[in-house]
Amino acid sequence: xxxxxxxxxxxxxxxxxxxxxxxxxxxxxxxxxxxxxxxxxxxxxxxxxxxxxxxxxxxxxxxxxxxxxxxxxxxxxxxxxxxxxxxxxxxxxxxxxxxxxxxxxxxxxxxxxxxxxxxxxxxxxxxxxxxxxxxxxxxxxxxxxxxxxxxxxxxxxxxxxxxxxxxxxxxxxxxxxxxxxxxxxxxxxxxxxxxxxxxxxxxxxxxxxxxxxxxxxxxxxxxxxxxxxxxxxxxxxxxxxxxxxxxxxxxxxxxxxxxxxxxxxxxxxxxxxxxxxx
Amino acid sequence: xxxxxxxxxxxxxxxxxxxxxxxxxxxxxxxxxxxxxxxxxxxxxxxxxxxxxxxxxxxxxxxxxxxxxxxxxxxxxxxxxxxxxxxxxxxxxxxxxxxxxxxxxxxxxxxxxxxxxxxxxxxxxxxxxxxxxxxxxxxxxxxxxxxxxxxxxxxxxxxxxxxxxxxxxxxxxxxxxxxxxxxxxxxxxxxxxxxxxxxxxxxxxxxxxxxxxxxxxxxxxxxxxxxxxxxxxxxxxxxxxxxxxxxxxxxxxxxxxxxxxxxxxxxxxxxxxxxxxxxxxxxxxxxxxxxxxxxxxxxxxxxxxxxxxxxxxxxxxxxxxxxxxxxxxxxxxxxxxxxxxxxxxxxxxxxxxxxxxxxx
Numbered sequence: 265x266x267x268x269x270x271x272x273x274x275x276x277x278x279x280x281x282x283x284x285x286x287x288x289x290x291x292x293x294x295x296x297x298x299x300x301x302x303x304x305x306x307x308x309x310x311x312x313x314x315x316x317x318x319x320x321x322x323x324x325x326x327x328x329x330x331x332x333x334x335x336x337x338x339x340x341x342x343x344x345x346x347x348x349x350x351x352x353x354x355x356x357x358x359x360x361x362x363x364x365x366x367x368x369x370x371x372x373x374x375x376x377x378x379x380x381x382x383x384x385x386x387x388x389x390x391x392x393x394x395x396x397x398x399x400x401x402x403x404x405x406x407x408x409x410x411x412x413x414x415x416x417x418x419x420x421x422x423x424x425x426x427x428x429x430x431x432x433x434x435x436x437x438x439x440x441x442x443x444x445x446x447x448x449x450x451x452x453x454x455x456x457x458x459x460x461x462x463x464x465x466x467x468x469x470x471x472x473x474x475x476x477x478x479x480x481x482x483x484x485x486x487x488x489x490x491x492x493x494x495x496x497x498x499x500x501x502x503x504x505x506x507x508x509x510x511x512x513x514x515x516x517x518x519x520x521x522x523x524x525x526x527x528x529x530x531x532x533x534x535x536x537x538x539x540x541x542x
Numbered sequence: 543x544x545x546x547x548x549x550x551x552x553x554x555x556x557x558x559x560x561x562x563x564x565x566x567x568x569x570x571x572x573x574x575x576x577x578x579x580x581x582x583x584x585x586x587x588x589x590x591x592x593x594x595x596x597x598x599x600x601x602x603x604x605x606x607x608x609x610x611x612x613x614x615x616x617x618x619x620x621x622x623x624x625x626x627x628x629x630x631x632x633x634x635x636x637x638x639x640x641x642x643x644x645x646x647x648x649x650x651x652x653x654x655x656x657x658x659x660x661x662x663x664x665x666x667x668x669x670x671x672x673x674x675x676x677x678x679x680x681x682x683x684x685x686x687x688x689x690x691x692x693x694x695x696x697x698x699x700x701x702x703x704x705x706x707x708x709x710x711x712x713x714x715x716x717x718x719x720x721x722x723x724x725x726x727x728x729x730x731x732x733x734x735x736x737x738x739x740x741x742x743x744x745x746x747x748x749x750x751x752x753x754x755x756x757x758x759x760x761x762x763x764x765x766x767x768x769x770x771x772x773x774x775x776x777x778x779x780x781x782x783x784x785x786x787x788x789x790x791x792x793x794x795x796x797x798x799x800x801x802x803x804x805x806x807x808x809x810x811x812x813x814x815x816x817x818x819x820x821x822x823x824x825x826x827x828x829x830x831x832x833x834x835x836x837x838x839x840x841x842x843x844x845x846x847x848x849x850x851x852x853x854x855x856x857x858x859x860x861x862x863x864x865x866x867x868x869x870x871x872x873x874x875x876x877x878x879x880x881x882x883x884x885x886x887x888x889x890x891x892x893x894x895x896x897x898x899x900x901x902x
Contacts (some may be wrong), residue, residue: 438629441596444616445623446690447646453617456642460633 303510331477342424431465580751622696637671806896835890
């Protein structure tokens with residue numbers, strides 16, 4: 265690969281970005297790796313702590329569970345959304361794309377605080393539900409898993425919608441017609457033809473949402489309770505409260521390797537990328 | 543014609559204010575090969591889509607096997623279709639694609655396997671079942687599409703410009719192959735194309751579409767020798783047109799007066815004094831030396847081009863300021879060696895070889 269790059273006379277164009285990545289990503293990550301084995305003394309003690317103490321395992325599990333639930337939620341909401349966008353008339357399509365994009369341009373902190381306003385015990389949502397007589401006392405939408413998921417699914421939605429949208433736009437309507445012509449009911453045609461053709465978009469969107477969610481920090485910190493602490497919060501706490509660089513580094517390395525493994529497995533199973541079947 | 547299997551009665555399709563299909567009435571006999579021929583936007587594909595059930599009809603009625611077709615959704619119509627770009631499911635193997643309609647009809651596994659094997663052998667791809675569509679050539683994909691559309695023995699097979707994506711040689715080869723399958727299997731075929739040559743080669747009958755209407759429907763030789771309108775004479779094959787005014791009409795012949803008086807066959811609906819046009823095929827014209835030629839119709843002109851085509855030559859002759867005529871002369875015709883560009887010649891033809899049509 266390097267030999268090929270060297271032969272390419274445009275190869276030097278990757279230099280600025282390459283240097284930036286080396287300086288602000290590869291170098292710190294390398295030091296994190298070293299520190300996880302060397303702080304406070306050389307050895308595996310930091311990893312032993314991560315995998316031996318129930319609290320750390322619990323946080324690791326929380327992280328995977330919240331990221332997984334966010335991914336499923338974003339897929340369930342994003343799929344119909346992307347489908348409507350693809351099949352809407354041009355003007356409506358532009359409007360819908362805009363609606364999905366707006367939250368992108370707003371800070372996550374602002375959006376999370378906005379959710380707090382909406383979800384608090386005497387907030388908009390509770391007032392409305394009590395008003396229509398659906399519930400009598402305010403429901404607890406905050407400082408628990410529900411709050412974290414509501415916030416995170418909303419923030420993650422664009423990452424799911426756009427990969428789906430781009431794959432769905434490229435699906436020729438003739439495939440759906442062909443399925444019907446060959447005798448498939450709308451449900452069968454969807455399950456056997458449309459859904460499998462959307463698979464590359466589902467995989468890409470789910471991977472994006474899951475991996476970004478794994479490292480999430482602000483939303484679980486503000487909308488979650490004590491049982492919803494995620495790994496990024498733990499890393500922040502270990503450094504700023506206890507100055508425990510060694511343990512934090514070990515946690516970060518576990519997160520990085522875990523993410524890499526998931527990526528590799530999905531890549532292998534779904535054959536996305538250059539050797540895709542279709 | 544055999545008993546009709548599909549009938550269309552005054553079928554219409556309107557998109558907003560645009561009338562895509564207007565008052566289309568026709569019927570197809572069992573085992574017939576009927577082609578919808580017309581330029582793009584003439585309504586032929588829209589009509590096909592209504593038969594398939596992908597477009598609703600705005601008016602009129604359709605029946606299949608004597609039963610109304612309109613209330614049936616596409617998936618209950620039992621009509622096979624070969625799509626323009628084949629629409630083979632890319633995530634299924636060739637065998638998976640062909641098995642799909644059988645699985646939808648809940649046949650048992652052994653039966654499906656046998657039918658898939660048989661139909662793939664029939665289209666000449668017995669060993670390609672495990673490949674994916676992407677791994678096949680255009681011609682092979684075309685065969686798989688055909689196999690998939692036939693395997694469930696549909697009552698009617700629709701084909702929407704199925705050969706448009708293939709190169710000329712392969713297209714001609716597939717034309718013959720589709721005709722063979724049609725003959726051997728006895729399937730009724732409704733074929734859509736904008737290629738008049740393809741339509742002439744393959745069809746039992748052709749319906750010529752123009753601006754949402756059927757201009758004429760008939761056997762290929764019928765349309766070629768006896769076009770009903772100027773559009774048909776122009777769209778199918780090549781025609782020379784000479785404009786004029788009708789001055790006489792009797793015994794199936796009309797007289798047309800323009801630069802000179804000409805005589806040609808005509809239908810009864812031409813009224814004397816109306817504007818008309820004479821259509822005559824290039825191969826019906828005789829090229830003679832100036833002021834010579836024994837046929838009923840004769841015009842004088844100057845050769846502007848001679849195009850050599852191997853088995854024939856084309857003489858382009860300017861007969862007056864507005865009109866250029868093309869004569870096609872077979873290579874074995876002798877006596878024209880002295881005719882070159884700039885020569886004065888006369889073109890002549892028999893009254894029976896030309897047709898006078900209303901000029902619309």
